[in-house]
Amino acid sequence: MTNGATLPAQPHDPAPPRQPEPSPALGALYRDFERENLNPLWTQIGDLMPMHPQSKASAHIWRWNKLLPLAREAGRLVPVGRGGERRAIALANPSLGGRPYATPTLWAAIQYLMPGENAPEHRHTQHAFRFVLEGEGVWTVVNGDAVRMSRGDFLPQGGWNWHSHHNAATEPMSWIDGLDIPFAYYSESAFFEFGRDALSKEECSTPALSRSERLWAHPGLRPVAQLQDLPTSPLLAYRWVDTDRALNEQLALEAEGYAATLSPGHAAVRYTNPTNSRDVLPSIRCEMHRLRPGTSSTPRREVGSSVYQVFNGSGSVIVGEQHWKVEHGDLFVVPSWQTFSATSGAGTTAMDLFRFSDTPIFEALHAWRGQDVSA
Ligand SMILES: [Fe+2]
Numbered sequence: 001m002t003n004g005a006t007l008p009a010q011p012h013d014p015a016p017p018r019q020p021e022p023s024p025a026l027g028a029l030y031r032d033f034e035r036e037n038l039n040p041l042w043t044q045i046g047d048l049m050p051m052h053p054q055s056k057a058s059a060h061i062w063r064w065n066k067l068l069p070l071a072r073e074a075g076r077l078v079p080v081g082r083g084g085e086r087r088a089i090a091l092a093n094p095s096l097g098g099r100p101y102a103t104p105t106l107w108a109a110i111q112y113l114m115p116g117e118n119a120p121e122h123r124h125t126q127h128a129f130r131f132v133l134e135g136e137g138v139w140t141v142v143n144g145d146a147v148r149m150s151r152g153d154f155l156p157q158g159g160w161n162w163h164s165h166h167n168a169a170t171e172p173m174s175w176i177d178g179l180d181i182p183f184a185y186y187s188e189s190a191f192f193e194f195g196r197d198a199l200s201k202e203e204c205s206t207p208a209l210s211r212s213e214r215l216w217a218h219p220g221l222r223p224v225a226q227l228q229d230l231p232t233s234p235l236l237a238y239r240w241v242d243t244d245r246a247l248n249e250q251l252a253l254e255a256e257g258y259a260a261t262l263s264p265g266h267a268a269v270r271y272t273n274p275t276n277s278r279d280v281l282p283s284i285r286c287e288m289h290r291l292r293p294g295t296s297s298t299p300r301r302e303v304g305s306s307v308y309q310v311f312n313g314s315g316s317v318i319v320g321e322q323h324w325k326v327e328h329g330d331l332f333v334v335p336s337w338q339t340f341s342a343t344s345g346a347g348t349t350a351m352d353l354f355r356f357s358d359t360p361i362f363e364a365l366h367a368w369r370g371q372d373v374s375a
Helices: 025-037 064-077 180-187 211-216 240-255 359-363
Strands: 060-062 089-090 109-115 118-124 126-132 136-142 146-151 155-157 163-167 171-180 192-194 267-269 284-290 300-302 305-314 315-321 323-328 331-334 340-344 351-357 372-374
Touching: 060 064, 060 136, 060 323, 064 089, 064 109, 126 136, 126 146, 126 305, 126 351, 136 155, 146 155, 146 211, 155 284, 240 284, 284 340, 300 340, 315 331, 315 351, 340 351
Parallel strands: none
Antiparallel strands: 060 331, 089 109, 109 171, 118 163, 118 192, 126 155, 126 171, 136 146, 136 163, 267 284, 284 351, 300 372, 305 331, 305 351, 315 323, 315 340
8 A cells, every 4th residue: 555545534343353252261271371471362462463553642732832831931940951961841642651752653842942051962872853943043063063053944863973952042942852762762772871061162153054064955966975875864954945945846836737746735845864865864754744725635644653843824634533723833643544634724824834753664664554545
């Protein structure tokens, strides 16, 4: 099943497996199983091997007008420093047992940094990115390369790179931190190291372009001195001006009669690794979607989970059984195999949706499926 397949919204589930007749002997057998730490498949198969993915996560929305005041209050009350490392407030899916996980594989947090603050250097094997929601003037320093951050910029952060943050501005700044922390937690694969407690004076400078952008941010032009494929993107910032232009041109080309969009009125771009055109991170796919006012995306369901943020505009979204009006800044989760569609408001502003998902994990395992779903 691929992008083109269209199937009914409700798959047919068979009856649960037939169980043996209860008897004293059967009860004794089950007690013996338990004593020996054994568990028979025939009592578990519905949960272990469902006919289709049945996510433990809920479709859930976090409202920006609730999140931002709480982040500001945390900025007032909670210092940033070694140990806690980051003033990051994680979205906790209400169906995942109180863990700070937006989905079974993805961490999504609002990070909030006050003027003059530094978030200390560290590194970890979890892959990460920043997506800037408001403001400018913060630098993320990656392996000594200072990368400025402005609204709409996307900064991938491959695992095991040293990184810290420095707010050189006069205003607080907030961004989304996306990581594969839950995946690393459940797969027991995480390593972490503390770095230096302070940055050098040079690293707190404010270059317009990072060294990574000077080397890599030239569309279609690759440095011949660096032809090896890299598992994570060496380009450390994807600027909003480029993303915005790419989306506008897709819609303009569509209006001129050329094939450019995913569906009528639905432009989309994927952030890619310039060394191999694959995802920027091995475990996380990141995209920006733009819906022309009054248009809807094609309802779809896919294996794996996604987190969306309404970056511009407003509208409505359907996730499984949920139907929400959405506004600028709102974040919501689409669990695995739940049908998703979005509709942009009918005003004059397009709705931009930033999306990140765990799709590369399932593609690598040949376990990904996606379907358009008929109404
Ligand atoms: Fe980090």
